[in-house]
Amino acid sequence: MTAATAPASLRAQQDKGRKAAQNKEKWASARTYISAAVILIWCLAPAYWMVVTAFREVGFTYDTTPWPTHVTLDNFLTAFDTSFGNKFGQALLNSIIIGVTVTVVSLVIGVFAAYALARLNFRFKYLVLGFILGASMFPGVALITPLFQLFTNIGWMGTYQALIIPNISFVLPLTVYTLTSFFREMPWELEESARVDGCTQGQAFRKVIMPLAAPAIFTTAILAFISSWNEFLIASQLSNERTQPVTVAIASFAGAQPNQIPYTAIMAAGTIVTIPLVILVLVFQRKIVAGLTAGAVK
Amino acid sequence: MATELGPTPVKQPASGAAPVHHGPKGVGEDNRIASQGRWASWLLAPTIVALAIVIVYPIISAIVMSFQKDAGLDPVTGLFTDGGAAGIQNYVNWLGQQCAAQGGGTVACPPGTLGGQFWTATATTFFFTVVTVGFETVLGFWMAMIMARSFKGRSLVRAAVLVPWAIPTAVTAQLWLFMFDFNGIINKLFNVSILWTGSEWPAKWAVIIADTWKTTPFMALLILAGLQMIPAEVYEASKVDGASAWQRFRLITLPLVKPALMVAILFRTLDALRMFDLPYILTGGANNTTTLSILVINQIRQGFNSAAALSTITFIIIFLVAFIFVRFLGANVVEQSGASGKGKK
Numbered sequence: 001m002t003a004a005t006a007p008a009s010l011r012a013q014q015d016k017g018r019k020a021a022q023n024k025e026k027w028a029s030a031r032t033y034i035s036a037a038v039i040l041i042w043c044l045a046p047a048y049w050m051v052v053t054a055f056r057e058v059g060f061t062y063d064t065t066p067w068p069t070h071v072t073l074d075n076f077l078t079a080f081d082t083s084f085g086n087k088f089g090q091a092l093l094n095s096i097i098i099g100v101t102v103t104v105v106s107l108v109i110g111v112f113a114a115y116a117l118a119r120l121n122f123r124f125k126y127l128v129l130g131f132i133l134g135a136s137m138f139p140g141v142a143l144i145t146p147l148f149q150l151f152t153n154i155g156w157m158g159t160y161q162a163l164i165i166p167n168i169s170f171v172l173p174l175t176v177y178t179l180t181s182f183f184r185e186m187p188w189e190l191e192e193s194a195r196v197d198g199c200t201q202g203q204a205f206r207k208v209i210m211p212l213a214a215p216a217i218f219t220t221a222i223l224a225f226i227s228s229w230n231e232f233l234i235a236s237q238l239s240n241e242r243t244q245p246v247t248v249a250i251a252s253f254a255g256a257q258p259n260q261i262p263y264t265a266i267m268a269a270g271t272i273v274t275i276p277l278v279i280l281v282l283v284f285q286r287k288i289v290a291g292l293t294a295g296a297v298k
Numbered sequence: 299m300a301t302e303l304g305p306t307p308v309k310q311p312a313s314g315a316a317p318v319h320h321g322p323k324g325v326g327e328d329n330r331i332a333s334q335g336r337w338a339s340w341l342l343a344p345t346i347v348a349l350a351i352v353i354v355y356p357i358i359s360a361i362v363m364s365f366q367k368d369a370g371l372d373p374v375t376g377l378f379t380d381g382g383a384a385g386i387q388n389y390v391n392w393l394g395q396q397c398a399a400q401g402g403g404t405v406a407c408p409p410g411t412l413g414g415q416f417w418t419a420t421a422t423t424f425f426f427t428v429v430t431v432g433f434e435t436v437l438g439f440w441m442a443m444i445m446a447r448s449f450k451g452r453s454l455v456r457a458a459v460l461v462p463w464a465i466p467t468a469v470t471a472q473l474w475l476f477m478f479d480f481n482g483i484i485n486k487l488f489n490v491s492i493l494w495t496g497s498e499w500p501a502k503w504a505v506i507i508a509d510t511w512k513t514t515p516f517m518a519l520l521i522l523a524g525l526q527m528i529p530a531e532v533y534e535a536s537k538v539d540g541a542s543a544w545q546r547f548r549l550i551t552l553p554l555v556k557p558a559l560m561v562a563i564l565f566r567t568l569d570a571l572r573m574f575d576l577p578y579i580l581t582g583g584a585n586n587t588t589t590l591s592i593l594v595i596n597q598i599r600q601g602f603n604s605a606a607a608l609s610t611i612t613f614i615i616i617f618l619v620a621f622i623f624v625r626f627l628g629a630n631v632v633e634q635s636g637a638s639g640k641g642k643k
Contacts, residue, residue: 035444036455043458046511047465049483050473062481113345122338132345135353137565137620139572141594142613143352145606146359148598169352176345201337230466232575237595247468251579263476270469277464285457292516293523 047274054268061263075268084254084262087241088269091249095229095273097160098245102167102228103221106175111217114179115205119188129180136173140233143169148237158240166234171224178223181294182216219287222280229277246273357613360606364388368601388607392416412597415588416608420615423589426505426577427570433510434566435559438517443551445518446525456522459515467512471579474508478580501585505577512576513569517562524558525551564623571616590615 056063057070058078080089116122117129147166156162190212194204232247239248250269255262281288367384390396396404397413407414445456462470477484478494485491494500528551536546574591581587583596590612597605 029449032444032447032449033451035440036449036451039441039444039455040458042511043462043515046473046477047461049477050469053476062479064483064486109344109348112341116338116341120334120338120341122335125338128342128346132349134620135349137568137616138353139591139609139613139616141572141574141591142360142609143356145594145598145602145609146356146363149363149602150356150359165352168348169356172345172348172352226464230468232466232468232578233591233595236578237598247466247575250466250472251468251575253472261475263479266472267476270465270472273469274465277466278461281460281464282457285453285460288460289456289519289523293520 047278050267050274051271053264054271056264058262058264075264076272078262078265079269079272081265084256086249086253087244088246088249088253090242091244091246092272094160094239094243095245095247098163098167098235099225099228101160101164102171103224105164106168106172106224107217107221110172110175110179110220111213113176114183115209117176117180118183132173132176136170136177138170140166140170144234144237147234151238157238158243160243162238163235163243163245166238167228167231170231171228174227175220175224178220178291178294179216182220182291183213186212186216215287216291219284219291222284222288223291226277226281229273360610360613363603363606364610366603368603384603388604389611391604392608392611412593412600415593418586419588419590419593422502422586423571423573423591425502426509426573426589427567429506430509430513430570431563431566433506434514434517435563437510437514438521438562439559441514441518442521442525445522459518461515462512463515465512467575468579470508470512471576474504474511475580478504495581495584498585498587501581501587505580505587508580509570509573509576513566517566520562520565521555521559524555524562527558528554560623560627564620567623568616568620571619572612 052066052068053061054075055068055071055073057072057074060070063069079086082089113132117125143166147162151157151159151162186209188209190208191204194208195201199207229245230247231245232251235245235248236251239245246269250266250273253262253266253269255265365384365386365388367382367387391398391404391413393416394404395407395414395416397407397411398404441459445452445459465473475495476482479485480491480493484494492500494504532550532554533546536550541549572591573589574595577583577587577589578592578595583589583592588596590608594605594609594612597608
């Protein structure tokens with residue numbers, strides 16, 4: 001080794017090593033930022049393009065200027081215009097009615113099941129958990145045929161319940177599953193203390209756990225509402241003009257000319273449908289990510 | 299799985315109450331479990347009943363329907379028939395791509411009819427599934443690795459990946475239809491003139507790209523959650539031992555993130571196998587982009603019972619894929635989500 005014989009050259013070598021390490025670190029951090037920028041552009045550029053187009057005059061639909069040009073609000077008026085047979089306003093209302101009902105029903109039913117699954121020891125727990133998880137992975141097309149026939153026979157086609165009931169089939173499992181993983185993480189010692197102080201299990205649940213569980217329930221409600229809001233397959237078959245939700249309305253948006261797709265109006269409608277969700281998601285980002293990934297890793 | 303279905307072993311969580319012996323009846327451990335069981339069945343009953351109504355009933359109903367003939371004009375007599383029992387004829391027709399023939403019996407379905415599309419739709423569905431899940435896994439893994447690092451603006455990136463996820467698929471489809479338009483931004487950006495929805499491969503790639511955009515964030519977040527469970531000390535120890543970045547990835551990250559990764563891939567695979575919204579709106583199923591779900595939907599108005607047979611076949615295919623994942627590839631979802639107690643981070 002040179003260390004004993006030539007301290008000067010050793011120092012030089014150490015300096016060199018340190019510099020190389022620093023350079024390497026700088027390079028690594030630069031790469032991180034470049035990668036982060038690529039992710040940002042990949043995720044946001046299409047959504048940005050939707051918003052930019054939504055605010056662009058119809059005559060400049062295919063303009064490729066990357067920033068807003070020929071700005072107008074006309075497209076939003078066109079989106080709500082009913083003269084070409086579009087019922088976007090009604091569809092928005094329908095989506096809210098369906099989404100809220102499905103969310104409330106799923107939460108009211110699911111919160112009890114989640115409590116039992118997270119908290120109690122009982123036989124067949126994993127069988128029940130497996131059944132509920134299996135239900136959430138269930139293909140919608142397997143339900144649609146019998147429901148189509150059943151609802152036709154009992155005259156439910158074009159009613160809200162014909163859309164609400166099938167939505168519960170995938171929102172309820174999601175609700176139970178997400179709530180179960182949230183409930184596992186909660187400070188249940190408090191429940192035990194309440195019981196020691198003389199509460200029954202039911203009282204402890206209502207008075208101690210419910211207030212603590214509120215954030216978890218709220219997050220689950222957002223996830224449930226989003227998945228109901230985004231549903232298309234069932235709605236496209238079981239709704240009519242009066243009850244169709246926004247997804248169906250946007251998919252079949254008609255313009256003034258039958259052979260020309262009114263892209264700017266569709267982008268405006270898409271923006272209206274998306275912006276509230278995006279705001280909700282960004283505000284509650286941490287909770288939502290926790291809820292989304294809850295079941296998969298914990 | 300089998301052992302889990304037996305009676306739950308008497309095992310209290312660390313924070314659980316000690317057995318209470320001072321109650322009026324002197325409640326013992328066994329009674330406690332039994333009373334929890336009773337509680338559990340009451341709490342679970344509404345969910346189980348609701349799922350039985352909205353899922354189990356339609357499945358059974360679909361299976362019953364699938365063994366019935368569709369009502370329609372009898373090709374032999376020209377009279378309207380009521381259907382009746384069909385045995386496995388509906389299934390045979392789909393799998394063999396046979397259609398009812400003039401004068402009874404069946405013939406190979408002419409091209410263009412729904413009956414003649416079963417195998418191409420199956421192939422398309424699997425093609426989409428393999429390619430999109432493949433892309434999403436690789437891209438999602440890469441995104442997760444970046445998001446797991448600490449750098450300024452990390453929370454901005456984590457928020458941004460939620461945007462494609464939050465946009466409804468129907469809107470996503472219209473947005474990409476617009477961008478893939480002949481005069482649209484994509485052709486201009488890459489200086490090409492491709493009629494994206496006009497022929498088979500461009501149409502397929504349009505669906506794949508849009509789907510990858512929409513669902514990679516979900517994959518990335520699931521993988522990220524898995525990455526965050528790996529203790530930092532493991533990496534530090536391996537660095538001390540002189541492991542290279544590639545070795546750290548291959549020998550530490552990959553094996554430790556595998557359970558979460560397998561679950562993410564399973565979720566996405568099952569989701570991709572039922573893909574409907576995107577191709578239905580983006581291409582209308584034209585140019586060989588018809589998936590099994592689209593085929594079922596197109597069949598519904600031509601005959602419920604035949605559609606029920608096809609949806610049952612679709613269900614069985616998805617079930618088999620899920621079974622293979624759980625049984626052979628070790629994607630143990632229930633174990634992952636249920637077995638670990640609290641406090642595991």
